[in-house]
Amino acid sequence: MAEIRDIEVVVFDVLGTMVDETGGLRSAVQEATHRSDAAVTGELVALWQLHREQEQERIRRGLRRYAGSDILDAEAARRVARQAGVTDPGAVARLATAGRRLPPWDDSVAELERLTRRFPVIGLSNACRTTLLHLNAHAGLRWHQALSAEAAQAYKPAPEVYRLALDSAGCPPERVLVVAAHAWDLRGAQAVGMRTAYVRRPVGDPPTDSDDFDRRFGGLDQLVDALTGGHVAWGRRKGGRS
Secondary structure (H helix, E strand, O other): OHHHHHHOOEEEEEEEEEEEHHEEEEHHHHHOOOOOHHHHHHHHHHHHHHHHHHHHHHOOOOOOOOHHHHHHHHHHHHHHHHOOOOOHHHHHHHHHHHHHHOOEOOHHHHHHHHHOOOOEEEEEEEEOHHHHHHHHHHOOOOOOOOEEEEHOOOOOHHHHHHHHHHHOOOHHHHHHEEOOEEEEHHHHHHHHOOEEEEEOOOEEEEOOOOOOOOOOOOHHHHHHHOOOOOOOOOOOOOOOOO
């Protein structure tokens, strides 16, 4: 198994991994609907996320032409507004741009900055270019490069999205590490030969026993320690925990 020195570029998923997407959408829904009941807002956020997931899947299967995340978010916002009885056009329009204002996880900004001192770091997101631009600015995420799946007219886990990062990295896929809180995302990266590291977040898609990622980490600080020579040793540990 290659040692840590063989990693040349680190690629991060953004939504859910570096920012709290669910929490940010919940706050936006509460603002638009003037409702604070956790069960109600939770159902509305779930409606939003289900619409987006279904439409992305339709696009991946060729049942719908590519539409950027801003379009899918606007559709989801209208569905949420109808469900909640929100009729103010201004409130619906602001809700549609909620993806631009998602908060970073507590460790995202500091650990990303620490890692960028040692490695070229890329953000790779299903968010469209405009949403990703505003999101990075709002959350304070400073990448060496931020890539949107919009450039590939596809959504992860389509292989062409990961190839965007590989083209920018300019090195073999086994020297590129993909970091995500979603096992489905890491499986997509594995399929094109990239290295993988799972980072646990309060929400996400945890690995199953059958997933064989390079490493699994309890937090972003552990990942950065491992990459920069900290106390956590790098290596394959199937099903292991940090």
